[in-house]
Amino acid sequence: MIKAALFPGSFDPFTRGHADIVSRGLRLFDHVMIAVGYNEQKKGWIPVEERVRALREMYKEEPRVSVVQYNTLTVDFARERGIHFILRGLRTHKDYEYELGMADVNRRLNPGIETVVLFSEPDLANISSSVVRELAHFGHDIQEFLPAGLNYQI
Numbered sequence: 001m002i003k004a005a006l007f008p009g010s011f012d013p014f015t016r017g018h019a020d021i022v023s024r025g026l027r028l029f030d031h032v033m034i035a036v037g038y039n040e041q042k043k044g045w046i047p048v049e050e051r052v053r054a055l056r057e058m059y060k061e062e063p064r065v066s067v068v069q070y071n072t073l074t075v076d077f078a079r080e081r082g083i084h085f086i087l088r089g090l091r092t093h094k095d096y097e098y099e100l101g102m103a104d105v106n107r108r109l110n111p112g113i114e115t116v117v118l119f120s121e122p123d124l125a126n127i128s129s130s131v132v133r134e135l136a137h138f139g140h141d142i143q144e145f146l147p148a149g150l151n152y153q154i
């Protein structure tokens with residue numbers, strides 16, 4: 001049986017911090033499915049189709065990574081796909097309570113799905129999608145915060 005993990009998030013945009021969680025996740029799992037969550041009410045910055053397209057392009061040579069979009073509860077989506085692990089990243093104590101709460105709720109909803117949290121690389125711990133969006137808004141080049149090979153057409 002393939003051991004797969006679902007890596008859910010908004011990824012608006014996907015950063016070097018996210019890419020690091022995927023790479024390290026691949027040491028633990030045979031397959032990492034990046035699941036780009038979207039909400040019709042909160043469309044975000046980069047259109048979700050473009051978030052998915054750019055990530056598929058970036059990981060096209062890596063068959064152990066797939067990219068999907070979803071707009072349901074994460075545990076329900078994982079169950080539908082037959083995935084038993086949710087992969088998340090933790091940067092600082094600020095992420096801790098949120099991640100703990102999510103993991104707790106998800107366990108209650110589906111005890112068969114385990115959340116695996118990886119600590120961020122210290123060098124990447126200050127990179128967040130919201131800061132990158134802010135920089136882009138003010139016309140700053142954001143390429144240094146994005147993984148090599150990720151090119152959004154926006």
Ligand code: ADP
Nearest residue numbers: 008009010011017018088089090120124125127
């Ligand atoms: P969400 O909207 O679900 O919080 P994000 O796209 O912001 O989604 O993040 C997805 C996951 O990646 C979360 O677990 C988040 O803590 C983690 N993450 C975000 N930035 C980093 C980073 N720089 N290093 C490690 N993990 C990160």
